[in-house]
Amino acid sequence: MSATVGYDYVFDLVSQLSLEEQSRLLRELPNDSLPKSREKSESGLTDEYIKKHGVPVGSGFVVVTVPGEPIISPKRLEEIKRTCEHRQRKRSPEELEKNRQELLEILLNCPVMTDEELQGIIDARKEINECRLAYL
Numbered sequence: 001m002s003a004t005v006g007y008d009y010v011f012d013l014v015s016q017l018s019l020e021e022q023s024r025l026l027r028e029l030p031n032d033s034l035p036k037s038r039e040k041s042e043s044g045l046t047d048e049y050i051k052k053h054g055v056p057v058g059s060g061f062v063v064v065t066v067p068g069e070p071i072i073s074p075k076r077l078e079e080i081k082r083t084c085e086h087r088q089r090k091r092s093p094e095e096l097e098k099n100r101q102e103l104l105e106i107l108l109n110c111p112v113m114t115d116e117e118l119q120g121i122i123d124a125r126k127e128i129n130e131c132r133l134a135y136l
Contacts, residue, residue: 015049 014022072080091099 011049 014025017025070077
């Protein structure tokens with residue numbers, strides 16, 4: 001049984017190691033398995049890796065700088081921030097009670113089915129099922 005692992009996956013795993021563990025791994029690897037033109041930066045990450053994946057900042061997140069205009073306009077971003085702040089604010093007891101009363105009023109105005117109407121629906125369903133079985 002054999003397994004194939006891509007170089008990117010291995011490189012991602014190695015880049016998650018501490019600098020000391022990376023150094024130890026490089027010392028323990030046979031010399032012929034090391035890449036010939038690999039230059040390491042002070043942080044232990046290559047320039048190629050940083051360009052491709054960004055710089056790790058912790059908890060699996062990376063900081064990546066992308067050229068060009070942002071996808072979300074500054075105006076839309078500010079609107080999103082305002083919405084988040086509005087949703088996070090605590091509501092007063094008076095406001096909560098007002099909302100509860102409005103919801104209660106909506107529920108009380110919903111139509112309610114009587115027992116006779118419910119029985120009529122059940123009987124109609126039975127008739128439809130009997131007709132369907134007779135047709136098969």
